Amino acid sequence: MSLFSRLKESLNKTRDNFTRRVGILLNASSRLDDDFFDELEEILVTADVGANTSMELVERIRREVKNRRITEPTAVGELLCEEVTKILGEEVPRLAWSPAPPTVYLVVGVNGAGKTTTIGKLAYRFKQEGKRVILAAADTFRAAAGEQLDVWAGRAGAELIRHQAGADPGAVVYDALQAARNRRADVVLVDTAGRLQTKVNLMDELKKIRRVIERELPGAPHEVLLVLDATTGQNALSQARLFSEAVGVTGIVLTKLDGTAKGGVVLAIAAEMGIPVKLVGLGEGLDDLKEFQPREFAAALFSGLAGVKEE
Known part of the structure; x- marks a missing residue:
């Protein structure tokens, strides 16, 4: 199955919540007046695109409608797809790589977002590409985190560096970087804690981990990947x-996109944060973590609207 087909399938719930309602608006409207644009903005907001991004997107469409002298509401579907693609970025955002190994990815996010699973899938992907991968179990707060990462290491064929529960996460990362040097590893994936209920402590811990990485390997981490659960919407x-x-997050990994009606949050993240979505989770399989393709995402999201070309 092509990536476009997978995206289209994964966005079914979002399309039901969002694109279907846009289609009804386009087909039921007789003119492009203030009522039309107000209703379009309301649909965008309720699809978790966010108030600010929805307002900006509708204003862009208003301008283009005027500039192109568009009079038919059904023509707005293609225009909406174009403007969403511009917000997401025309180019495919690639993961950064160090010119000399190891490349270090610091992976952060709240508990339950799919952080450890994402690391396991990334490890599997890199191993399939012939790379030597080390996982650093720096979530020492949650007793099951190390065991969970151990299972993923086994499935992916990666090496795991871990300490006992309650150990200093910085020490785990230090040992993982030393092991990467000694074993000539290509990639180090650092798992971290995500307990937001102790927000200040967590953020201090993450800052410390980052300082350890920067001290031991100048120029690293090469990516700070934030794993977000798409089902949480505006959260x-x-x-x-x-x-x-x-x-200093450099890229987003959006998980559970196949199980949510809130896929519109991708637009809010891109527009309001300026942080590229680099990877999306489209299922439970080892190979279900895919590079984010902005054009294909927009085409899949608006599939079925008049004028929108399917990839």
Whole structure:
């Protein structure tokens, strides 16, 4: 199955909540007046695109309708797809790589977002590409985290560096980087805690982990990947702000996109945070973590609207 087909399938719930309602609006409207644009904005807001992004998107469409002298509401579907693609970015955002190994990815996010699973799938992907991968179990707070990562290491064929529960996460990361040097590993994936109920302590811990990485390997981490659960909608945006302020997030991994009607949050993250979505989770399988393709995402999201070309 092509990526477009997978995206289209995964976005079924979001399309039911969002695109179907847009289609009804386009077909039921006789003119492009203030009532039309107000209703379009309301649909966007309720699809978790967010108030600010929805307002900006509708204003863009208003301008283009005027500039292109569009009079038919059904023509707005293609225009909406174009403007969403511009917000998401025209280019496919790739993961950064170090010119000399190891490349270090610091992976952050709240508990339950799919952080450890994402690390396991990334490890599997890199192993399939012939790379030597080390996982650092730096979530020493949650007793089951190390065991969970151990299972993923086994499935992916990666090596695991872990300490006992309650150990210093910085020490785990230090040992993982030393092991990466000694074993000539290509990639180090660092798992971290995500207990937001002790927000200040967590952010201080993440900052410390980042300092250890920077000290031991200048130029690293090469990516700080924030794992967000798409089903949380606008809460994902507040998490993005929080983690970005603490550790400088460089890319988003959006999980559970196949199980939510709130896929519109992708637009809010791109527009309001300026952080690229780099990977999306489209299922439970080892190979269900895919590079984010903005054009294909927009085409899949608006599939079925008049004028929108399917990839």
